[in-house]
Structure formats: C-alpha cells, structure tokens
Amino acid sequence: MQALSHGLVLGAITIAFWLVAEPVHAQSCAKPDALEGFPAYGSAGVPLNAILSAHYFASAEYDAEPVVLEEIGGERREALGSFNPSEGLLSLDPAGFLKLGMQYVVEWPALRGIGSASRGKSLKVNFSVGNQSDNAPPDFPGIESVHYRLERDQDGCAETVQDRFVFELKLGQPSDETSNQDLTLVVFQTKPNSSESPVPVLTRSFPSNGRVEVSQRIEDGLGNVCFAALVRDLTGKVSASGDRVVCTKTVKPPFFQGCAIAFGRAPRAEVLGFALLLGGLWARRRARSV
Amino acid sequence: MCRVAVFASVLARFVEHTKCSTGLLGWLCPSQPSLVPRCFRMTQRFKYLASAFLLASALPGAGCGRTPLDPFDVPEGSVGSSVPDQRTSATSSPTPPPTTTTTSPTPTPTAIACVPSEETCNGVDDDCNGRIDDVRALACAEGGFQYCVAGKMSDCPKRCEACLPGSERVCQISYCTYWGVESCAADGKAFSFCKEQRVPRECRDVALRFQDSPELEQCCIDNGYCCLDSHDLDRDGDSGEMVGRCDEVMCKP
Numbered sequence A: 001m002q003a004l005s006h007g008l009v010l011g012a013i014t015i016a017f018w019l020v021a022e023p024v025h026a027q028s029c030a031k032p033d034a035l036e037g038f039p040a041y042g043s044a045g046v047p048l049n050a051i052l053s054a055h056y057f058a059s060a061e062y063d064a065e066p067v068v069l070e071e072i073g074g075e076r077r078e079a080l081g082s083f084n085p086s087e088g089l090l091s092l093d094p095a096g097f098l099k100l101g102m103q104y105v106v107e108w109p110a111l112r113g114i115g116s117a118s119r120g121k122s123l124k125v126n127f128s129v130g131n132q133s134d135n136a137p138p139d140f141p142g143i144e145s146v147h148y149r150l151e152r153d154q155d156g157c158a159e160t161v162q163d164r165f166v167f168e169l170k171l172g173q174p175s176d177e178t179s180n181q182d183l184t185l186v187v188f189q190t191k192p193n194s195s196e197s198p199v200p201v202l203t204r205s206f207p208s209n210g211r212v213e214v215s216q217r218i219e220d221g222l223g224n225v226c227f228a229a230l231v232r233d234l235t236g237k238v239s240a241s242g243d244r245v246v247c248t249k250t251v252k253p254p255f256f257q258g259c260a261i262a263f264g265r266a267p268r269a270e271v272l273g274f275a276l277l278l279g280g281l282w283a284r285r286r287a288r289s290v
Numbered sequence B: 001m002c003r004v005a006v007f008a009s010v011l012a013r014f015v016e017h018t019k020c021s022t023g024l025l026g027w028l029c030p031s032q033p034s035l036v037p038r039c040f041r042m043t044q045r046f047k048y049l050a051s052a053f054l055l056a057s058a059l060p061g062a063g064c065g066r067t068p069l070d071p072f073d074v075p076e077g078s079v080g081s082s083v084p085d086q087r088t089s090a091t092s093s094p095t096p097p098p099t100t101t102t103t104s105p106t107p108t109p110t111a112i113a114c115v116p117s118e119e120t121c122n123g124v125d126d127d128c129n130g131r132i133d134d135v136r137a138l139a140c141a142e143g144g145f146q147y148c149v150a151g152k153m154s155d156c157p158k159r160c161e162a163c164l165p166g167s168e169r170v171c172q173i174s175y176c177t178y179w180g181v182e183s184c185a186a187d188g189k190a191f192s193f194c195k196e197q198r199v200p201r202e203c204r205d206v207a208l209r210f211q212d213s214p215e216l217e218q219c220c221i222d223n224g225y226c227c228l229d230s231h232d233l234d235r236d237g238d239s240g241e242m243v244g245r246c247d248e249v250m251c252k253p
Helices: A002-028 A268-289 B002-018 B022-028 B033-058 B201-210 B214-222
Strands: A034-038 A043-046 A052-056 A066-071 A076-080 A082-084 A089-092 A103-108 A123-129 A143-154 A161-171 A184-190 A199-205 A211-217 A223-232 A246-250 B168-171 B180-183 B226-228 B242-244
Touching: A034 A103, A034 A123, A034 A199, A052 A199, A066 A089, A143 A223, A143 A246, A161 A223, A161 A246, A184 A211, A199 A211, B201 B214, B214 B226, B214 B242
Parallel strands: A043 A123, B168 B226
Antiparallel strands: A034 A052, A052 A089, A066 A076, A066 A103, A082 A089, A103 A123, A143 A161, A161 A211, A184 A199, A184 A223, A223 A246, B168 B180, B226 B242
C-alpha cells in the first residue's frame, strides 16, 4: 500500500514537472542574454577614446537599466546606455572617464526580453586602457574565400527541422592603430548585377580563427551569393573593405552526388547470412540439376 | 562498383531472355549436338552466378543513394575558378555543387593620372587616396548605420529577418481543432510548420461552426492574437503576412 502511494506521488511529481517544463523550454530558446562585450574580457590597450558596448540577443529590450563602469581601486560610475535594438547593441560613451594605463570593469545589465518578464544574463568585463587614442580606421583585406554546405538541424525554438545554407567565410587579417582585438565584424550579403542594396547578415566580434559562418534560409541563399565584410573598431571607425566581394553559386537541395558503396555499413552477421543463403541456393540448384 | 553491378544485371537479363535458345547454344556448342543438355546447364549456372554477383555487390552497401554533401575546399590560389569534384562516383551523376570563389577586381593603376574628386559610394577611388569608397556611414533612424558596400549603400540593420526568435503566431489547419501555432526559429529567419493546438475558449464555437475559415481568423484577430492572414482578410493579396497584435512577433525595433 505504501509502495502504491509512493508511486502515485512520484507519478504526480513527474506529471507536474512535465506540465511546468514544457513552457519553460519554449521561453528559454530565445533568452535575451548579453552575448559579448566590446572590449572583450581581459582586453589590454583599449584606446582612450573607446566607446564601450555589449551585444545582446535579438529578443532583448532595454528599459533604462544602468551600466556600471568602475575603475579598479577607484571611482565607480553608473550611467544609462544607448540601445540600438536593430543590432542588439547597448553602448556607453565613457567620455573622459578612461585614464591612461588604468584597469576597469564594466557591468552590462541583464535585460528583459520582448513580451517576457524574465531577464537574460548580464555580463561583466575587465579591461585595461592603453596609452593612446585611436584616430585611424582599421585596415581589413576583406573576405578571402567562401564555402557552403546545407544543414538540417532541429531548431530549439521552432521544434522542427530547419533547412539552412551555411556559408563559411575565411577572413583576411585585420589591423588597427591601437589593437587588433575588439574589432566588430559586419558581414553583408550582396546580389551581383542587381539594384538591391547589400543586406547586413551578421554582426559579431572578429573571430580569433579568422573564420565565420553565416546561415541563410534556402530561398535567401540560392544561386549566386556574394558577401563583403568590414570591421569596426572601438571608436566606431570602419575599414574600407566593402568593395571586396566574394561569391559562390549554390544549388537547390536535395543534392545527389552519385552512387556510393559502403561495405563497412552492412552488419557482418547479415552479410554472412546472405552468403550462406546464396551457397544453399547454389547447392540446391546443383543437386536438382545433376 | 555500381557499373560492375549494372553490367552483371545486363548479362543476367541477357541470359534470362535468350533462355538458351538454339542460336545461343549453337554459338556456345557449335559442333557437338550431344553436349547440348550439359551446355544448357552451364548457361543456367552462369545465369545464377551473374544474379548472385549482382545481389552480392548491391545489397551489402545498400546500393545507390544520396551521399552527404561535403564542403569543397578551394585550394589557395584558385580564386576566380570553379573547383571540380575530385571524388569518384559510380554512375554518371550530375556534378555536385562546386564552390566558386570570386573577388571583384580591384582597379589597377592606369597610366591616366587620378583626378581627385569627392568620394562617393560608387566602387571607385574618387579622391585618389588609395581607398575605394571610404565614405562616411549614414546613421539609420532606427539605430545602426548604413555602410558603403560593393558600390552601394547597405540596408539598415534589422533586429531579425522574419520574426522575433521564440515568438509565436496563430495559424489555421484544415482538420480536428482547426487552430494551430507557428513558432519562430532561434535565428529569427523562419517559422515552424503549423502545429495543432486547442482552440481558446473565446473562439471554440467559431471553430466548430466554421472550421478553417475567415470567421475563425477574424476571431483570432478580435481576441488579441497575432494571426497568419491565410484568408487574406485585409485583401492585399498577401496570405503569408501577419495580422492582429503582432508587436511581439514582428521584426520591428
């Protein structure tokens, strides 16, 4: 009897957990987290005239949460940031607060999501300031090459399989006046021989391995697809690399690349059984024909 | 390997269809009619051997099928050329999609001296400073900047492409409850298919009476949902748009 009641309790808990867990999953797929900071954690040589910013997930909404900037062992300042919802970028202009050679910590607030009461993750970034201002735009040779593939992944939010063309871009090595760290990469998709404007498709920190992936819906990535990229430094100056366009030609899936024999995939027992069956048939046939 | 299998198949069919006709036997055993029964058995055995070979070569590897699409690495220095597939394929299948990499030609210095003029976004180094299109970015009204890319000013950045990641809109289906939900993908580029759900109380009677209908879509709108305009209630010819209360679904800043 006691075992039965324990089982009922356990079952009730399981059902309750299941009922509660499902909506939580739907909410957690698009949390308005702070994704990365500019400058990044541990950056050194940040220019004196840098504008600090943090990149949030697309669903983030700014509601005048203060950004905290503190000189380590010194003054602490709270200020309202400037939010650009199009790029999910919360910025703070320290305007004279940064001092030569000093170390700072900036705390980017946890923001709410659109139509959601819960907040995403905040971000705390330590950095040190260099000994000069940045007055020149960065140099960037642009995208070197592009490869593509098709991906069919289960989407965490839609809970269905989504088809995407994934374009892997190999980037040239950028350089900037003060530091090559903390550059923002902006990738554009262009349409050759078209009057359509280039469309920004990716904004993120410049990857340390020089490679980045852009995923596009099948209809947006079909045929002649071209990309160009530029980098933006901490002062907002951009490279003049938008004229270097790299293209590829995609083919509509499903792809068929011919036949392939994969002997390794067949289970050995089945192959052996098949061989025995053939042998048996052969022996039977021989016995009947003699 | 596939070609061998196809050849064996053709051979087996040939032997099958000839059925050891007099002509074939005559060709195989031209001068000794007494050996015809033995020759018949030989050709029958050959037929089974060919069939067995065909099966043995086709079954273990599951035969012909779709093969995965691997990335085609473009070797260094192959900019501007297409790279043919180097892998072997067993049949004359169409060539898989090659990755072509092209870069727009950088204008080479010409003998004509550069005459400086105001730099504009046109793919030309107007001010002769060695940088093409180094023009100022234009601030967008809704945040972000327009940059000069490939000789044109880019679009302003958008929060998302199709929908706000994780958001939902109501859709209609043609069976059972007639009410469903489409969820926006994590990258905000597309919705899921319409997943059936229970009809909310306020639209239950409408769904039972009118099923998948303009009336049910109107009920969806009237009750404050973001709804797929599948019945084109706004008569703008677009049945793929959203209508109703869609502030938390659409890609607006």
